[in-house]
Amino acid sequence: MKKISAYIACLLLLMTACIEEYHGDWESENEETLVVSGSIEGEHTCTFVLRKSVPINSGSSDDYMYYSDVWTSSVSAGNKSISPYMNYVRDAVVTVESENGVVYEAYESDLGEYSVVVGKLNPEDKYFLRIYLPDEDEVYTSKPMKPLDTSKITSAGWRRDGDEVQIHVSTEDPGEPTYYIWDYVDIWEIQTPFAADYEYDPDLDAIVRTTRKNRGWITERQHQRIVGSNKNYGNGALKRCPVYNVNKDDQRFQVRYYTRIRQSAICKEEYEYNNLILLYNNQMGGLFTPMPSELPTNIYSESGKKGVGFVGVRGSTSEAEICISEKQVGCGFYMEGSVVDQEITDALSYYECYERGYSFYTFKEPFHQAVWTYESCIDARCWGASLERPDFWGEIETTPEDNGN
Numbered sequence: 001m002k003k004i005s006a007y008i009a010c011l012l013l014l015m016t017a018c019i020e021e022y023h024g025d026w027e028s029e030n031e032e033t034l035v036v037s038g039s040i041e042g043e044h045t046c047t048f049v050l051r052k053s054v055p056i057n058s059g060s061s062d063d064y065m066y067y068s069d070v071w072t073s074s075v076s077a078g079n080k081s082i083s084p085y086m087n088y089v090r091d092a093v094v095t096v097e098s099e100n101g102v103v104y105e106a107y108e109s110d111l112g113e114y115s116v117v118v119g120k121l122n123p124e125d126k127y128f129l130r131i132y133l134p135d136e137d138e139v140y141t142s143k144p145m146k147p148l149d150t151s152k153i154t155s156a157g158w159r160r161d162g163d164e165v166q167i168h169v170s171t172e173d174p175g176e177p178t179y180y181i182w183d184y185v186d187i188w189e190i191q192t193p194f195a196a197d198y199e200y201d202p203d204l205d206a207i208v209r210t211t212r213k214n215r216g217w218i219t220e221r222q223h224q225r226i227v228g229s230n231k232n233y234g235n236g237a238l239k240r241c242p243v244y245n246v247n248k249d250d251q252r253f254q255v256r257y258y259t260r261i262r263q264s265a266i267c268k269e270e271y272e273y274n275n276l277i278l279l280y281n282n283q284m285g286g287l288f289t290p291m292p293s294e295l296p297t298n299i300y301s302e303s304g305k306k307g308v309g310f311v312g313v314r315g316s317t318s319e320a321e322i323c324i325s326e327k328q329v330g331c332g333f334y335m336e337g338s339v340v341d342q343e344i345t346d347a348l349s350y351y352e353c354y355e356r357g358y359s360f361y362t363f364k365e366p367f368h369q370a371v372w373t374y375e376s377c378i379d380a381r382c383w384g385a386s387l388e389r390p391d392f393w394g395e396i397e398t399t400p401e402d403n404g405n
Contacts, residue, residue: 034089034140036299036309040096040129041264041317042121042147048106048114048129050089053308088112093132098125099144121147121315129299129311140307143298147315150265151178156320157240157402164245165253165329168402169261169320173237174230179271181264181312182226182243187219189255189393190385193337196378200350200360207350207360207370212378216385217393227266227274240402251383253331257324258396264314269296273310322399340372 038048094106094114102125106116121127126144133140151174158167169182192214199210223244230238243261246252266274273296299307340358348356350370358372359379376382 032087034131034133034299034301034305034307036129036131036140036142036307036311038129038309039264039312039314040118040121040127040147041314042118045115045117046096046106047109048094048116048311050092050094050112050114050131052087052089089133091134093134095130096127097130098122098127100125102127121313123147123149123315127313138301138303138305140299140301140305142309142311143300145267145298145313147313148265148267149315150180150263150318151237153261153263153318153320154237156261156322157399158322158324159402159404160248160329163248165248165324166242166245167259167261167322168240168242169238169263170240171230171238171263171318174265175236177230177235179229179266179268180227180238181266181270181274182228182261183264184223184244184259184261185219185221186252186257186259187217187390188252188257189215189217190251190380190383191215191255191335192377192380192383193335194361194373194378196359196361196373198360198362200354202351202354205351210360210378212359212375213380213387214378215389216380216383216387217390218383218385225274225278227271227278229271240404248329249332251333253324253326253329254333254335255326256398258393259322261320261322263318263320264312266312269298270310270312272296321396323396325398328398328401337377338373340374342369342371345370345372 032052035051035053036048037051038046040046088111090108090112092108092114094116096104096106096116096118100122102119102122104116104118106114109115123146126146128144129142131140132138151172153169153171155170156168157170158165160166167184195214196210196212198207199212200206201208226243228238228241228243230236233239233241246257276295295308297306297308297310299309299311301307339361340353342364345353345358346369350360353360353370353372357374359375359377361371361373361378363369364371380387
């Protein structure tokens, strides 16, 4: 028993060494709480997502998702899978404002999403988010903050470690303790097993030139947030700081993978908020899962209610690009292709093959027999890809592996 107590005590010390204890003062956990995702960034279109949490004592099966934020698509708690509770807030009036009277009005761009084009930020002014909820006649605002500028990314690279490909960045020395947040957009090319020149047109009941393409490009923008600091770098420059990993056999490396990393500076409180959110996401229902009152926030209503979220204010940001090919990492991803048994298709008309969901592939010589396959084998769009090649795709060069020299 003494050993178990000592073990738990050690774990608690480790946890508090990473994240300072944060005490909140929610009046009640039986009320819905406004949850805000997003940040203020100069010369960008900023998007804020507004939702209401599930009351922690509501008895709902989604109680664990009290602070549904922009995490992964779903998480596992015990033996059940729980998806984020999406109680979106509609018809709110959302503005980004400054203490000097600058106002940027947002528009509701999607369900619970409010977008606003923000101009250049004054480094000496303080900015905040204002949210008016007409149904409650309640106004929430974030704490006014000056824009934070980030140190520049001096290089970005990658290296393979076993089956993992690690993406990392190095920065200039900020000269002081600094907290960072990274987001990234990745694009990768895919190729289906077969390339068809023709397809069946059911309206014409004829074989015609196809619009399908076996090459496509997938763009992904939503990722789990990534935060870090220069504490382990002597409060100086980051040196090959790991940002994220991708398995070498991931579909991303089938042909060529491109990622654009953007780095921003954040305050200590926002860093702690994001760390607690990640902890909450990764240890659902565990011993160290943060309770609602432990989450830091800078969002309050005029009547004193707390919101959930941390709206930071970004000044300058820094970006870097990396491009990796299949040959560089030895990708083992394999997209299997197959054709429909000839005995089946020979007994059917072209239209009957079409009705069964088969797609025309080619003619088999020397008897000019029709060969049918499946749409996913000849059309990259079936894999979520766009057939439009990015303008820069032919110009980017692959990034050599960083071997540490």
